[in-house]
Amino acid sequence: MADMWFTVLGPVRVWRSGAEVDLGAPQQRAVLALLLARAGHPVSLTEIVDVLWGESPPATAVNAVHRSLGLLRRALEPGLTNRDPGRWLVRSGGGYRLAVGADTVDLLKFRTLLGQARTDATLFRGALDLWQGPAASTIAAEIRSRPVFSALDREYEAAARAAADAALAAGLPGLVLAAVERAADRAALDESLQARLMLLLAATGQQAAALHRFDKVRASLHDDLGIDPGPELTAARARVLRPAMQPAGSTERPVAQLPPDPSSFTGRRPQLAALSLLTGDVLTSDLLTGDASPSTVAISGPAGAGKTTLAVHWAHQVADRYPDGQLYLDLHGFSPAGQVMDPAEAAARLLESLGVPPHRVPAGLDARAALLRTELAGRRMLVLLDNARDTAQVRPLLPGTGTCLVLVTSRDRLAGLIASDGATPITLGGFTPDEARHLLTRRLGTARTTADPGSVDEIISRCDGLPLALAIVAARAAAHPHLPMRDLAAGLRRERTVPAWSYHALTATAARLFRLLGLHPGADIPVAAAASLAGAGRVRPLLGELVRAGLLAEPVPGRFAFHDVLRSYATELAHTVEPDPDRSAATARLRDHYLHTAHRAALLLAPGRDPVTLAAPEPGTTPEPLTDQDRAMAWCTAEHRTLQALLDRGDDLHTWQLAWTLDPFQRRLGRVHDRVATRRTALTAAERLADPAVLARTHRDLGHALTGADRQAEARAHFTCALDGYADLGDLVGQATVERGIGATYTGSGQYDKTLQHCLRAEELYRAAGHRPGIAQALNEIGSMHAKLGEFRLALPRCEQALALFRALGDRPGEAACLAGLGGIHHGLGDHARAIEHYQQTVDLWVTVGDRGEEAATLIRLGDVHDDAGEPDAAGTAWRAARSILREAGRPTAEIEARLHG
Incomplete structure (x- = not known):
């Protein structure tokens, strides 16, 4: 077999045994480019004709393609007759394909190295170095503009972004700097890639070059698109400036x-x-x-x-x-x-x-540690x-x-x-006798500890000098100021441990609560959850009794925590003293407390989301009455680890429902890896439930989570499972929602044309089902994709139709999101006045809805339009308002500082 090497990542070329092959006329080179772009997969005659001539092929197109294929065959394998099967160019699947592998074509070698780079970041550079220019750069520009070739360029840019992330995470920014810089030079308006290049430059000590890159990209964006840098590029500039900004009085607090x-x-x-x-x-x-x-x-x-x-x-x-x-x-x-x-x-x-x-x-311990x-x-x-x-x-x-x-x-x-x-x-052991005596004296007073030194010595000995045990004794003694020290010492003699001695002195109801608290899986517990666990309305007095006994702490008001030693003791008592039915009932109440409260939080955080139907909570359960998004976020933040711990502690339906409730919170905080892990747990539960509707929905939700984690191919696989499931169920709305999800997997790589196709399909399905909320969402996303493709005139009527529907439905968050999109469209059209009008309406709506994060994000964009319109005072007012909101929420403000001081 001849030693062949094919390239499409740059010029379309072929070498045989080190000598370049003459590929003949431009049309033959274009056919070869298409076959290489398909990387060993069959290509039909119809697709070849479409790529070569578009919508207006000549009558002789098929004959011309056959002629080009024949000439190409003979160029690749001289001396081959028409009857010979051939080694490289073969018939397959009703079309033709090149029988190439990673050892014979640069595209497949590039993809192989990318796959290996997930575990060895040094391979990114080798993959990127295979690119010698834009894909298929030596064929006619009209043909090279087809999606099959532009998709390869986007694949290159995505690889450069991934390489930069891996190098920064590994602390090796110089490893891929040159390769990422070449990619950024070829994609001058890719803000995400340019931002990563800036961080690589800064990480290698080239802050001035990073800032020069920002200025260059800003000028290109303004001249070519009439827009300013977006949040990611601006944030990169702020991060580059951070060491210089801090001495000048940065508002970021340590x-x-x-x-x-x-x-x-x-x-x-x-x-x-x-x-x-x-x-x-x-x-x-x-x-x-x-x-x-x-x-x-x-x-x-x-x-x-x-x-x-x-x-x-x-x-x-x-x-x-x-x-x-x-x-x-x-x-x-x-x-x-x-x-x-x-x-x-x-x-x-x-x-x-x-x-x-x-x-x-990043995902994975090594990358996070780096x-x-x-x-x-x-x-x-x-x-x-x-x-x-x-x-x-x-x-x-x-x-x-x-x-x-x-x-x-x-x-x-x-x-x-x-x-x-x-x-x-x-190394710490117990206190020395003097240290232990000093602790008791500080807690109880000199008179009490000196009145009976022998009993004090016995207490210290029986506590092994351990501060925790001594603190529990001191708490008991302080609660009973008239109890002689000899009685305390005698009590310790009768018990195995100090915790047992203190526990047996509790009232019966406080002792029961102590045992039940051992069933709680979190680091601490709020009053409402403790009430549900006990099945009692008023538990604060009991919690106070446990605190006074030294068996529980209140590190922050309203939240109670055990020392691990005391938690172990409480858990042991829960399983040995508490009757099995009572323990099971308490566990069920605790589970329902968190499930129903989390369900309420999820509906507040994502009001347009299709809810799940929960069974009534167990009697005695008192879910927390969350009333707004701020309270929902605060509760989810405080209880997130407990909710995660409860995922595996219920039946499959409970696990699936609890995973559903966690999604809006994780999505808001950008916890992409937690979100994927939670949805995988939900999928395992759904598979055991064997409910087709639940299974389809779970595949869909996992697809969304994987999309957010930038694992698009895996996301599409789960979306496909969901699409098949909804089709079997005859659920048009479900199919439409999945179509939108599939479309979203193409957005991150800039394949807005593919996203648009799926959104259009979703609109058809929603209309067939008469589902007006879905129609509104699809119309808004169609308009958004037209805008991203620069087709602002096509985007405008779609978003205006969506806005009318959102208003008719009373969907305030949908209306606000749509108005924000219209603001961006008018900004793109150069109509600053209309853009400002729409953004201001958006801000007012977010204030009404109570979403402070979206309010701040819109204020930033409002300031950008004012700035672009030559209104610096109005821009500063909007940006400072956004900064105030972010500061209140404890969120970074570097992006806004860069605007205000840039």
């Missing part, structure tokens, strides 16, 4: 996540002295220059020894030495509820705390990783340089962290 400094802290003088000595050494060495090696302190000891208390107290003492802020994360390493935090989730939460938007957090090191590089921060399971949980979360100080607490000695990562060990 992260400050440390829990409150324990007011009752006592003892631990030797450990504090060792810690202070360590900190002093770090600060007087290389911390200020950034040349120090990573500094990590591992505080270990048994449960109840006060590791977290020591770490938090000392962190507050030195926090001012870390001006870029403090991060705190409870890793739940020894949680009895089985909620040990996965290192990948921990990395994602730290990245979000550092201001990385959730949708920009991005975390990049984000921490150069920052002077204190990081407290509390309650770690072991070294494996912690190591991916460590910074790469010594400008940060990391405190880790664990029951494990973390020997690997000490031996391999140079962590300084601090």
